[in-house]
Amino acid sequence: MFGKDVLPGSGALPAARPRTYAGSVNNTQPAPDATEHRRILLVEDEPTIAGVVRDYLVQAGFQVVIATDGFTALRLAAVRRPDLVLLDRMLPGLDGVEVCRRLRAAHSVPVIMLTALGTEDDRILGLEAGADDYVTKPFSPRELVLRVRSVLRRSVPEFSPEPSVEVGGFDLSPAARTVSRHGRPLALTAREFDLLAFMLRRPRQVFSREELMKAVWGWDYGDLSTVTVHVRRLREKIEDDPTRPSVLKTVWGVGYRLDPSDQEESAGADL
């Protein structure tokens, strides 16, 4: 189930999304899909599974925060305000069902339970605790993404604005088109904003100039130095030392990658 159709390396963009991230003005109306870019809290103590699931969700365009135990999960839920929680049934310390119950009490956030056991008892226990859906391992990541989308569609108000992105000290709000870094607002141009937004949503992932051109500009051809120059201008505004980038790094011969300086990000785990 896992391992096979996992990360497509660096080759392909999340092609599932034809929509460009570009200018937004020339594009017709916003939010074709309200479930896009939503925040997901993944509670899973097994690092391998957590990693794969996270990659898949990120690939699908979600923001993912990981917690490895129940208490961390509750704390992260309070801080990051996820739009959905993926909750492993078996957890060290606080049990999954209990976490679910508390989550629903405190935040009324939709929950999808994950479990290795497919017994009827568990299913009932989970749903009674207030889970919105139930997925048994082993599951295909593809199916999981579908379920997530489905639950989100039911739970997210139709025209709610896209959630903001908080990564590596950045706080980017698509609705307001503002970004701040460590609290200080940044004055970015439209292209710079779109470029940064794209990269912030996919941290730690390399993108070639072609891919960026396609994703941010919406062009299939064109002078790639355009990307280079914009990266350069963006660095000028977000890097402490633009000459020696610490955030928006160059991957020689390949492209660019955004590396969030993960000092903040909660304990237990991070993005």
Added chain:
Amino acid sequence: MFGKDVLPGSGALPAARPRTYAGSVNNTQPAPDATEHRRILLVEDEPTIAGVVRDYLVQAGFQVVIATDGFTALRLAAVRRPDLVLLDRMLPGLDGVEVCRRLRAAHSVPVIMLTALGTEDDRILGLEAGADDYVTKPFSPRELVLRVRSVLRRSVPEFSPEPSVEVGGFDLSPAARTVSRHGRPLALTAREFDLLAFMLRRPRQVFSREELMKAVWGWDYGDLSTVTVHVRRLREKIEDDPTRPSVLKTVWGVGYRLDPSDQEESAGADL
């Protein structure tokens, strides 16, 4: 020569135009009815829950004021005159039931009680205190919004005027079609008023000229410079330095955004 508009003692505002009130047109919410834009006082001492519920209500088009204890609640109720009160049963200091009783005594405002306990006793106690409805935690925010709408529909007279909007030093009353800023009345024309009303209800969100044209003017086509000109005239009246706007900002290549100078906002809580 646009310079001087005489401040009206009262009357100089343009009379309400017979055409439909474009200011209430919105591209983000369903079904305009009498319950729209109503003021809700949320009394809840747990900040996390308060935050989530507030977000949901705002999303649904309500104005939300938060109080974290019973006394603050009573004071805010007297000052802000909410159309409905969401009241946590468990409160530090003054108990929820007692708050409810005093609220009903002082103002005839509908109350929905929130409680963690679903016991019959509580329900009865709450309803006896005069609550109009009763929601037990954990509750789904969607359900809560439905209940709020339902109670409001019963309590708000059908053609009662829309509640006023108080944001960033502005106080806008749709019914009277008056606006004041920091207490000083503003003399706006009809279009200016509609434009400001729209923006005030959606602070910190960028709108393109097309969107504004659609929302405020109700046109699908048309010369977008119309919007530009009205924005300029509006700035002339609401900005301290119209040349360098601090409230109604232009987002280059995208549109305009209203940024309330958030210093005021009621005590005991925030927006």
Added chain:
DNA sequence: GACATCCTTCCCGAACACGTAATATCCGTG
């Protein structure tokens, strides 16, 4: 019917962002 107010459209200048090209620098490799 004269007048005033407001709305819309148009024009022009300035500011701005963008793409491109030209040059310098860096990097891995032979």
Added chain:
DNA sequence: CACGGATATTACGTGTTCGGGAAGGATGTC
């Protein structure tokens, strides 16, 4: 160490976007 390709840096021309001014039209008032 030298070479070639990739990336960084800088500069410049151009098209777009915005704001100010003003004219013409519509509407309501006296």
